[in-house]
Amino acid sequence: MKEEFKVISELINEKSRVLDVGCGDGILMEYLLKNKVVDARGLEISKEKVKKCLSNGLAVVEGNAEHDLKQFPDLSFDYVILSQTLQAFMSPENVIKDLLRVGKKVIVTIPNFGHWKVRLDLLFKGEMPITKNLPYEWYNTPNLHMCTIQDFYNFCHNKGINIFKTISLNGQKTSKITSSNLKFKNLISELGIFLLEK
Amino acid sequence: MKSITIKQPLKLDCGKEISNFPLAYETYGNLNEKKDNAILVFHALTGDQFASGINPVTNKEGWWNYAVGPGKAFDTDKFFVICANVIGGCMGSYGPGTIDPSTNKPIGTNFPVITINDMVNAQYNLLDHFKIEKLFAVAGGSMGGMQVLQFVSNFPNKAKVALPIACTASHSAQNIAFNELGRQAIMSDINWKDGLYDGQTNNPDKGLAVARMAAHITYLSKKGLQEKFGRNLQERSDLKFGFDADFQIESYLRYQGSVFVDRFDANSYLYITRAMDYFDLTKQYGGNLSKAFKESKTKFFIISFTSDWLYPTSENKDIVIALNAIGADVGFVEIKTDKGHDSFLLDVPDFLSTIKNYLNTTYLNINERRI
DSSP: OOHHHHHHHHHSOTTOEEEEETOTTSHHHHHHHHHHOOEEEEEESOHHHHHHHHHTTOOEEEOOHHHHGGGSOTTOEEEEEEESOGGGSSOHHHHHHHHHHHEEEEEEEEEOTTSHHHHHIIIIIOSOOOOSSOOOOTTTOSOSSOOOHHHHHHHHHHHTOEEEEEEEEETTEEEEOOTTTHHHHHHHOSEEEEEEEO | OEEEEEOSOEEOTTSOEEOSEEEEEEEESOOOTTOOOEEEEEOOTTOOSOOSSBOTTTOSBOTTTTTEETTSSEETTTOEEEEEOOTTOSSSSSSTTSEETTTTEEOGGGSOOOOHHHHHHHHHHHHHHTTOSSEEEEEEETHHHHHHHHHHHHSTTSEEEEEEESOOSBOOHHHHHHHHHHHHHHHTSTTTGGGTOOSSSSOSHHHHHHHHHHHHHHHSOHHHHHHHTTTOBSSOSSOOSSSSOOBHHHHHHHHHHHHHHHHOOHHHHHHHHHHHHHOBHHHHTTTOGGGGGTTOOOEEEEEEETTOSSSOHHHHHHHHHHHHTTTOOEEEEEEOOSSGGGGGGSOOHHHHHHHHHHHHHHHHHHHHHTO
16 A cells, blocks of 8 residues: 555545545545545546446546536535646646545645755656656656655645645655744655645 | 236226236246345347347347346346347237237237336336345346336335436437337338238338448447448459449448348337337426426436436436435436447446446445445
8 A cells, every 4th residue: 555545544534425536546545445434536547447336336526626616616625635646747736726626625635846866866867757756758748747745735734725734745744834944854854745725 | 938917907007008918027046935035137229028048039148148147247046037029019019010809900109109117117017926025126228227217216115226327307409319210110111011911921120120221320429430441342452333232331220230130029119219209307397307207216327327328317316406406315327338328238448437336336335235
């Protein structure tokens, strides 16, 4: 089980209604169904992955978050999850706005472009960084809008989005991110996990 | 041929009432002791109750033989599949071809106009017949999918799972237009005689064949047709400068038309296409499709096909959107294929395997979680 999913699961109350946006092959949904007895729905763009989810009996709908979140009514989910997908959207700002409309709480996880290895890659090699979480070349990456934990933190602050909790994930290690340790955590975290509310 | 006689009166949407009428059906697999493994399958416009195996009347494979059978998508080793001939049909159920005992002639166009709602209400009697409290699933493609939607809205707690495939909640102008073309072909046939032909000799076969040819084109995709036939010539090396079937596609359509008239009644074609045209579930619920499913806890799995231009993905998605608007349990996938609307009847492995896995897993999940 991905460490990230354990952290997400701990943020979620039992028996709540959850929408996993970009649910992939449904591993997180299955994990939440088992451990938190949630009522889970998924939205996924890849036909192959949707078929896999449906084969496992999951309530997953094929669609693109940039167009298809519309169909979900306001505050119709207790939690909406967006795991490592924000950077791939044409308009991350609009997607976040829609997530906050649909979900009472929103969990967003971000592959951190501020990690020291990423910074060193660019500084010493002068090449676009390729890491475990960001394995693409510049010319074939689906990631249009990379950001750092600090960037996303600033974004929420500027847009008046409440951040309830921020968690750093570095390998297997999790730790809390606060405004006082943000600069440092932005350097050592591979992943930032944010719990948001409008 | 198996059939039940529905004794109690059924009030039709047109206002008339019918009673003591036959509903022909077929079953595949076995109903288990708990009676929780039954799947009611609804057929499309020209289908019948013989979904699987060899149709004893036509001696050809059943219309959903790819999907229904031992080890198949609707696995009859596990599930008990029931399929009935719709009322208005011509395979043993009450329809315009039924002989009126007072005249000893087919009822013909004296048969009342029926709707998808009437078809579903008639088939509901099969649950009583088999003493099934709740179906595991209802499923069907095209007009069968419309019946699935109508069934869940009429009987919100009688099916755990619903699979509407390649269908719509509201028959489009384009589809009404194609159906009208078919009906006009039949009604222009001199043998149609206002629908009062005797059903023995001199039937409106030419009109019915043309209706079938036109409809058949709409079931395929441009790409599929081009790849299968292109401009290939039919058993000749050059054009003949006449109106014979020079091209393979012409010969194919003529063949489809000619075999169709052997198994289908022209008046049934009129009645059933009319029922499809009248189908507008959204309107039935005051313009809000979500209301049709509000009372239901049924788990939906909706499927469309990329090359289906008759019941395009957008119309299937409207159903998904209506269900999501009320927080229903819904899955949806658009299957990639060049086989057009007919995809649901054909060997499309992605489609068949996804249904098979979905049904098997969901059956286990429901039993384990004791929902």
